[in-house]
Amino acid sequence: MMQTAIRLTVNGRIHDVDAAPDTALLYVLRNDLALNGPKFGCGLGECGACTVIIDGVAARSCVIPVGGCVQRHIVTLEGLGSRDRLDPVQDAFIREQAAQCGYCLNGMIMTTKALLLRNAHPSEQEILEALRYNLCRCGAHIEIIRAAMRAAGHAVEAHD
Numbered sequence: 001m002m003q004t005a006i007r008l009t010v011n012g013r014i015h016d017v018d019a020a021p022d023t024a025l026l027y028v029l030r031n032d033l034a035l036n037g038p039k040f041g042c043g044l045g046e047c048g049a050c051t052v053i054i055d056g057v058a059a060r061s062c063v064i065p066v067g068g069c070v071q072r073h074i075v076t077l078e079g080l081g082s083r084d085r086l087d088p089v090q091d092a093f094i095r096e097q098a099a100q101c102g103y104c105l106n107g108m109i110m111t112t113k114a115l116l117l118r119n120a121h122p123s124e125q126e127i128l129e130a131l132r133y134n135l136c137r138c139g140a141h142i143e144i145i146r147a148a149m150r151a152a153g154h155a156v157e158a159h160d
Contacts, residue, residue, distance in 0.1 A: 002020065003018045003019055003020050004018070004019070004020070004021060005017070005018055006018070006019055006021065006028075006066055006067060006069075006070060007070060008028070008066070008069055008070070008074060009071075009072070009073050009074060010029070010033060010035065010074045010075075010076065010079070011035075011074070011075055011076060011078060011079030012073075012079065015032075015033055017032045017033070017066070019032065019066050020067075021065055021066065021067025021068075022065045022066075022067060023065065023066045023067075024061065024062050024063065024064065024065065024066070025052070025061040025062075025064045025065070025066045025069055025074070026038055026040060026050045026061040026062045026064075027066075028066045029052070029061060029074075029076060035076045035077075035078050037076045037077025037078050037106045037110075038050045038051065038052055038061050038076055038077065038106055038110075039103055039106055039107075040062060041062070041103070041104075041107075041135070042062070043062050043063075044062070044063065045060035045062055045063035046133075046135075047104070047107070047134070047135040048060065048104065048107030048108070048111060048133060048134035048135060049103060049104055049106060049107045049135075050062040050106075050107065051106060051107040051110040051111055051114075051134070052074055052075060052076050052110060053074070053075040053110055053113060053114050053117070054069065054072050054073070054074050054075075055072050055073055056073075056114065056117050056118065057114055057118075058110055058111045058113075058114035058115075058130075075110075075113075076110075077106045077109060077110060080109070080110075080113060087113065088151055089109050089112050089113045089116065089147075089148075089151040090109060091151075092147045092148070092150035092151035093105065093108070093109055093144075093147040093151075095147070095150060096143050096144075096146045096147035096150055096156070097143055098140055098143040098144045098146065098147035099138075099140060099143075100138035100139070100140045101137075101138050103137070103138075104134060104135060104136040104137070104138075104140075104144075107134045108131060108134050108136070108144050108147075108148075111130055111131055111134055112127070112130070112131070112147070112148045112151055112152075114130075115127065115130040115148075115152075116151060116152060120152075120153075121152060121153055122152050124145075124149060124154070127145065127148045127149060127152060128145065130148075131144065131145070131148060
């Protein structure tokens, strides 16, 4: 397919990129815009490593054509906060040490953020449901759930 100029709004900034409309959004984010928060995991929308937020909803960027993202607001991990001013979800994941290799972290954080955008105080069951299709191969699920609970304002017991 022929490349065309596509205007995207990513992390509050407008970007013009040349890409075929059926190119996966993930490739444009990583290769053209140098945004490396979203990761290539499975390429099938199954694992969640590539998750971004589009118009307030968690979306798997490896299976979304960039041509369908025009006039939509895309947020990547880089758009949540900065080193000096972390987003509360990022802060909760750091406090709970919710990473081992960190490859799944982008998807876990972005999915949690999208959940909190639509439901500021989800129950533990709602958090579990939201994160159930995000895969962590290292086994950090307990810490990840604790981090999501902390971000949602639930009291989290101190851990050893």
